[in-house]
Structures are given as C-alpha cells and as structure tokens.
Amino acid sequence: MNHALHNLVLPGLDFGAPAELYARVDGNCRVSLAQRKLYFKTGGRVAFDTYFNGFSVDTWKRVCGISSLSLSLCGQGSFVARIGLHRASHEHTRAGHRLRPVQRWWDEREIELRDGEPGGFDLPCWDQIETGMLYLELEALGEGRLDSGFFATTSPPPHRVKLGIVITHFNRKQYVLPAIRRIADGLRNQPEWLDRIGLVVVDNSRTIDPAEAVGATLIPSRNLGGSGGFARGLLYLQDQGSYTHALFMDDDASCELESIFRTYALLGYARVPKLAVAGSLLREDEPYRLFEKSAKFDGACRSLKSGLDLRRVDDLLEAERTEVRPDYGAWWFFAFPIAETRYYPFPYFVRGDDVMFGITNDFAIHTLNGIGGWGGDFGIKKSPWTSYLDMRSHLLNSMVLRNKSVTFLAVLFAYNLGRQLFSYNYASARAINLALAHLLEGAGFWRRNIDTLAIRAEIAAFSGAEALVPLDALDFAAVHREDKPESWLRRLGRIVTMNGFLVPGGWLDARVLYQSKGFYGSAKDIFLYRRVLYQCEGLGIGYLANHDKRLFFTELMRGVRLMWVLLRQGQRLRAEYRSAVAELASPAFWRGVFATDARSATE
The missing domain is CATH 3.90.550.60 (Spore Coat Polysaccharide Biosynthesis Protein SpsA; Chain A)
Structure with missing residues (x-):
C-alpha cells in the first residue's frame, strides 16, 4: 500500500x-x-x-x-x-x-x-x-x-496523528469565512482526512453564526487576543482526548491545503516526538518573496531566510539549508505535539506569545518548502498599538528567556523610543513608554489586564495623528530624497542637534518629505524637515507627521525617567517574572480565566 x-x-x-x-x-x-x-x-x-x-x-x-x-x-x-x-x-x-x-x-x-x-x-x-x-x-x-x-x-507512518487546526478570529469575517469554507470543503472532498484533521474556530468577536461555520467547531469567546484564543482552542483539543497535534493558524494567513496535508505527513513520520512544523510566510505584495521561514530571538526577532526569491532554484536550495536551529515559529502556521507542550501561551494578547511559546516548550522546529502561506506587510500594520505590544513583549522575552542584562533592556528600550521620536511618530513613542511603564508594574499587571480593554482605549485616544487616511504625495509636492552615503559632517550635525530638535524651528525645511510607510522613518533623511508624509506604497493611504519639539521632549523625558526605574528595579523584576511565567503560561491559569468568563456569562 x-x-x-x-x-x-x-x-x-x-x-x-x-x-x-x-x-x-x-x-x-x-x-x-x-x-x-x-x-x-x-x-x-x-x-x-x-x-x-x-x-x-x-x-x-x-x-x-x-x-x-x-x-x-x-x-x-x-x-x-x-x-x-x-x-x-x-x-x-x-x-x-x-x-x-x-x-x-x-x-x-x-x-x-x-x-x-x-x-x-x-x-x-x-x-x-x-x-x-x-x-x-x-x-x-x-x-x-x-x-x-x-x-x-510503502512504509506506513509509525505515529498515529490527529491534527486539530485552531484559528482565532476577531471581526474579520471577510477573511475567516472563506478560510473555513476552503478547509472544510477540502476535507469533505477527500473523505480520508475527515477523521484525521479537525477545524476549530475560536470567535473572539462572537460574530460568527454557527450556520456560517459548517465543517468547523465554533467556540465563542471573550476577546483575549491570539494568546487567549489559541489557549482556548488548545484546551479544547486536549480535553477531547483524541487529538495528538495542534496547528495554530491566523485568520489573515492564506495557505494551500497541501501545506496542511504535507504537515500531517511530516508529523506522522517524525523521528523525534518533539517535532514541530513552522510554516513560511510569503509577502502578499510580492507573492514569490519569502518574508520568514521560522525565526530566532536574541532580544530581537530575526526572520530566517528573509528576502529569498522562491521562483529561483538557487534560492529554493538556500531556503532548505539549515545553519541554525530555529527558536520559534510564528502562529500564522505552527504545528506541534500536544503531549510535548509544557507551557501554554503567555497572556500577551498578541505579539510575542509565539516567541515565548516556542522557546519555553523547546520544540524541535522544522520547516519545509511548500508549507506556508501569504500575509500582509507588517510595516504597513505598524501603529502605536503594535509599537506598544512589540516593546513590552521584546523586553519581557529578553529578560526572561534570554537573561539579557538590565543595561541591554534599557538600550533596547531607548533604541526603539528614539526611532519613533526621530520619525516624528510621537504617538508610537508614547505607546513605547506606556509599554515599559506597564512592564514595571510586575506580574500583577498581566493578571489585571488580560483583555487589554482599558489599554486599547487609552492608546486609541492618542493615536489619531498616525491613523492611515487617504493621501496622495502629489497633493503635497512631497520631496523624495536620493539614497546616498551621508557625509561625516552631516552625521555629526545630526548627533549634536539631536537630529534637528535643538535647531530653531525657523531653520527647518518647509517642504514635505516623502517616506514609504514602515516600522519607522529614516532619521538621516528626515533631518531638518518640518513635515514628513508616510504613505503606503500603491494603496493611496498614509499620514502626515510634523516636527514638534514639545511632544518630542515630553516623551523623551518620560522615557528617561522610566529607564532609570528599569535600571534600579530590573533584577527584582526579572526574578518576579521568571516565577510568574510558570503560572501565567499554564493550562490551569487559562482554565481559571475561561471558568470565570463562563460564570460571568450566566449571571
């Protein structure tokens, strides 16, 4: 056979x-x-x-x-x-x-x-x-x-595998419903898969009607982000008793069904019980371009094999070469053995939970060409909210998982704060300050803010300046600076003047500088410009950022005060968080959360 x-x-x-x-x-x-x-x-x-x-x-x-x-x-x-x-x-x-x-x-x-x-x-x-x-x-x-x-x-698989696909959804029915139909139809069209693969959708927005999710197990849930949604789905699979592996997938990551079937085969023939499969992510705007094929974390997230052109044979061979062991696989596509899962997601809400999950469980992570899907540009998605999420998870993961020094943490914080300040993104800078302030509150903060509802409202209140709206660079006669090496004299001038923030406002160039929307702007290009237009290439949306000394120094001084507290309290916080991770990333913690939600729903 x-x-x-x-x-x-x-x-x-x-x-x-x-x-x-x-x-x-x-x-x-x-x-x-x-x-x-x-x-x-x-x-x-x-x-x-x-x-x-x-x-x-x-x-x-x-x-x-x-x-x-x-x-x-x-x-x-x-x-x-x-x-x-x-x-x-x-x-x-x-x-x-x-x-x-x-x-x-x-x-x-x-x-x-x-x-x-x-x-x-x-x-x-x-x-x-x-x-x-x-x-x-x-x-x-x-x-x-x-x-x-x-x-x-002809060799039969040595392991019995039943794979549970978990998709977490929040207010994106236009994406998740086609994904449900595609997977459910694919399983129905190949009946041999029906008792091998199950689909679970955790609906954090509680907007999906059961009739819209035929072929899937629908679990309505309070919005606890990807962390809570995937934890809820994992608990369901574990409680069923028949599932051996879980596959976490985002509702905005699209993949060929063969990626799922090929993953199933890998798990069935795996020589080691801890084998996990990380799917690649290709860019939606360049669908042949590899964004990530698993990743390392050393205080920053390092995408492996990024930028390869997957139409080329030499790049396909390079993508399959393994020089380093991956630390984690992102949850746009990550399959793993349930029996080898010691830690559940940490309640980050989103961002950083996949990093901690992969490292703490120490899976043997493997990647394979043909397993993966497409996703949007993370630079376009960057906002004050994502800046907040990224900063707090990078700080905590660096502190707990990589035992980084307090000095390293302070430099990491200062670097990210400075990038936003020099980009005139003061709302993102304020969000980064807020992330450190919350981290300094200790483990109790995460228990009190598991749904981030108050935090999201607070950040939304000051994020308007970076909201994406219809904009055309032609309307502003925006200047495009030529990318060329910077002279030492100009660089010295940027350093001495804090990239122009110590220069009188009347000396600034009144023209609008164009910058492609990303995680941050180019400080050397922005130097001495009064306004910057950030635009998403090809989408006709963006926002206008202004040189504002008051906002700059307000967030800079707030950051300096927070950094001083971090330097003084960092070691104590490290010990507290190391102890807390075992609790906050446990099945018992999440069972308690969902049990409380269930009681509240019946009252």
Missing part, C-alpha cells in the same frame, strides 16, 4: 501567486488556473523544481526516515517522465563563497496515463540520493493532460 507524502500542487486562482511557484511550463504546455490542470501539445514540457513541488530529500530522509519512494500521476496521454535532482554546491569567487545549484538526471520512463487509471513507478534512485531537491519533469509525446500526482512510500 502506498502512503502519500507530497502531493503535486498545480497553479490556481485562489491566492494570485505566480505560476513559477508551482510549475515551469514551456509554450506547448497550457495552465488552466480555473481547473488546476495542465494541458499539453506534442513536445510540451513542465518541470516541478519549484517551491510547492520540489521534494526535499534531506527532510524526508533525515527527519522522517523514509526508505522507499514512488511517483503516481493522474491524467491522460503519453509522456516521458524524468526524475531530476538539484543540490547545492559552493563556488569560490573573488567576492567569496557563492551557492550554485548542480543538476543531474536520475531516472527516465515512458508513461501512459488514462482517465481514471493512475500511472506511476517506483524510484530506486532514492537509495542513492542523500541531499538536495528531487523533482519531476514531464514531456508530452502527444496531446495530453495532467490532473494530479504525488510522491509516496
């Missing part, structure tokens, strides 16, 4: 991704995006050495111990099927080492496909291959069609 490991994913319309992520076709091969099929004329060729369809030898041999491999195809027509391999080789150049893909063919067969009769063959070359990306190439000997295909093994 064959056990599917890796299904071919043909290009479609669902996500607007380029076809090169799925298949490389020539002029005699036509892609039907609506049908997700390939049509061939005589001589037409397709190669599957792509992000979604390249078969990772290292993963399936080293991580899963797969000892046999075969290929099955469905369609119609006569083809030559070739099995190729790309592996990475290091080339020495004058500029240093460069990764160069090396290709060779391992097998070639003529294969006849008939409607309703899958065709295929064993791959004896599997015994001889140790590393690289295995792939299929098809050449049509006449007119033909390819409907589907998969790599399989």
Whole structure:
C-alpha cells in the first residue's frame, strides 16, 4: 500500500501567486488556473523544481526516515517522465563563497496515463540520493493532460496523528469565512482526512453564526487576543482526548491545503516526538518573496531566510539549508505535539506569545518548502498599538528567556523610543513608554489586564495623528530624497542637534518629505524637515507627521525617567517574572480565566 507524502500542487486562482511557484511550463504546455490542470501539445514540457513541488530529500530522509519512494500521476496521454535532482554546491569567487545549484538526471520512463487509471513507478534512485531537491519533469509525446500526482512510500507512518487546526478570529469575517469554507470543503472532498484533521474556530468577536461555520467547531469567546484564543482552542483539543497535534493558524494567513496535508505527513513520520512544523510566510505584495521561514530571538526577532526569491532554484536550495536551529515559529502556521507542550501561551494578547511559546516548550522546529502561506506587510500594520505590544513583549522575552542584562533592556528600550521620536511618530513613542511603564508594574499587571480593554482605549485616544487616511504625495509636492552615503559632517550635525530638535524651528525645511510607510522613518533623511508624509506604497493611504519639539521632549523625558526605574528595579523584576511565567503560561491559569468568563456569562 502506498502512503502519500507530497502531493503535486498545480497553479490556481485562489491566492494570485505566480505560476513559477508551482510549475515551469514551456509554450506547448497550457495552465488552466480555473481547473488546476495542465494541458499539453506534442513536445510540451513542465518541470516541478519549484517551491510547492520540489521534494526535499534531506527532510524526508533525515527527519522522517523514509526508505522507499514512488511517483503516481493522474491524467491522460503519453509522456516521458524524468526524475531530476538539484543540490547545492559552493563556488569560490573573488567576492567569496557563492551557492550554485548542480543538476543531474536520475531516472527516465515512458508513461501512459488514462482517465481514471493512475500511472506511476517506483524510484530506486532514492537509495542513492542523500541531499538536495528531487523533482519531476514531464514531456508530452502527444496531446495530453495532467490532473494530479504525488510522491509516496510503502512504509506506513509509525505515529498515529490527529491534527486539530485552531484559528482565532476577531471581526474579520471577510477573511475567516472563506478560510473555513476552503478547509472544510477540502476535507469533505477527500473523505480520508475527515477523521484525521479537525477545524476549530475560536470567535473572539462572537460574530460568527454557527450556520456560517459548517465543517468547523465554533467556540465563542471573550476577546483575549491570539494568546487567549489559541489557549482556548488548545484546551479544547486536549480535553477531547483524541487529538495528538495542534496547528495554530491566523485568520489573515492564506495557505494551500497541501501545506496542511504535507504537515500531517511530516508529523506522522517524525523521528523525534518533539517535532514541530513552522510554516513560511510569503509577502502578499510580492507573492514569490519569502518574508520568514521560522525565526530566532536574541532580544530581537530575526526572520530566517528573509528576502529569498522562491521562483529561483538557487534560492529554493538556500531556503532548505539549515545553519541554525530555529527558536520559534510564528502562529500564522505552527504545528506541534500536544503531549510535548509544557507551557501554554503567555497572556500577551498578541505579539510575542509565539516567541515565548516556542522557546519555553523547546520544540524541535522544522520547516519545509511548500508549507506556508501569504500575509500582509507588517510595516504597513505598524501603529502605536503594535509599537506598544512589540516593546513590552521584546523586553519581557529578553529578560526572561534570554537573561539579557538590565543595561541591554534599557538600550533596547531607548533604541526603539528614539526611532519613533526621530520619525516624528510621537504617538508610537508614547505607546513605547506606556509599554515599559506597564512592564514595571510586575506580574500583577498581566493578571489585571488580560483583555487589554482599558489599554486599547487609552492608546486609541492618542493615536489619531498616525491613523492611515487617504493621501496622495502629489497633493503635497512631497520631496523624495536620493539614497546616498551621508557625509561625516552631516552625521555629526545630526548627533549634536539631536537630529534637528535643538535647531530653531525657523531653520527647518518647509517642504514635505516623502517616506514609504514602515516600522519607522529614516532619521538621516528626515533631518531638518518640518513635515514628513508616510504613505503606503500603491494603496493611496498614509499620514502626515510634523516636527514638534514639545511632544518630542515630553516623551523623551518620560522615557528617561522610566529607564532609570528599569535600571534600579530590573533584577527584582526579572526574578518576579521568571516565577510568574510558570503560572501565567499554564493550562490551569487559562482554565481559571475561561471558568470565570463562563460564570460571568450566566449571571
């Protein structure tokens, strides 16, 4: 009996991704995006050495111990099927080492496909291959069609897996309802998955009607953010008793269903019980560009493999190279074993909970090309609220998880505060100050503010200046500064004048400077400009920020006072938080929270 490991994913319309992520076709091969099929004329060729369809030898041999491999195809027509391999080789150049893909063919067969009769063959070359990306190439000997295909093994999975998908939702029905339908329909269309994979939606906004969530277990809940939503879903899976693994997914992260099925196969064949699977995130605005393939945390979140072009074979090989062990996988797609989960989410609400969850549970995190989805630009999403969330989680995670010195924490805080002040983002600077003030209150703060309701209201009250509104740079005749090296004299002037805040207002350039919206502006470009237009590229929205000495020095002095308190009380806080994490990130803590909510609902 064959056990599917890796299904071919043909290009479609669902996500607007380029076809090169799925298949490389020539002029005699036509892609039907609506049908997700390939049509061939005589001589037409397709190669599957792509992000979604390249078969990772290292993963399936080293991580899963797969000892046999075969290929099955469905369609119609006569083809030559070739099995190729790309592996990475290091080339020495004058500029240093460069990764160069090396290709060779391992097998070639003529294969006849008939409607309703899958065709295929064993791959004896599997015994001889140790590393690289295995792939299929098809050449049509006449007119033909390819409907589907998969790599399989005769070895049964050593582990029984029942995977519970948990999606947390808040007021984003336009995103979550299509995701529910896509997953539920995909499971119904392949009935063998119905008793293997379940879908749980924790509705933090309590706006989804059960009739809208057919195929999912719907759990209405108070809005406790992603932390509370995923904790609620994890408790449900644990209490059911039949689930072995959980998969956390955001409601705004879109993925191919094969990412879920491939994850299931990985977990079933995993050689180590602590194996967790972190899905990649690709950028929605550049759907071939890798944003993150798991991450490290050393006081800052360091995305691994960021920026790779996943249409390129050399970048695909680079994405699969493992130089460092990941610390965590973000919750746009993170699967893990329930039995190996000692710590539940810390009540961060959102931001930073995935970091602490991954590190405290010490999962053996693995990534794989073809497992992942697309998400929006985090720089565009940046706001005073996210600045607050990021600052407090970075400080606490650095303090507790990485044992960073109090001096490091103070520098981390000052650096982030300064970036916003010099960007004229005074609301974000105020939010960063508020984050440290709340951290200094100790562990009791988190118990009192688990829903962040009062905090969100407080920050919303002063965030108006950074609200995104329709704006056009042409209306302001905004200046675009050329990106060129800065002279030492100009840099010295910026330092001496605190980037222009010690310069009389009358000396400032009255023109509007253009900056692409991101996490912060460029201090060297903003220097001596009175106004800055932050605009989201291609979206026609943004906001205007102004040089304001009063707001600058108000937040600067508030930050200095808070930093002084941190330096004096940091060691005491570290001891308090280390003790508190074991409680606040425990199943018992969350059971108490949800039990209180249930009692309140009945009163």
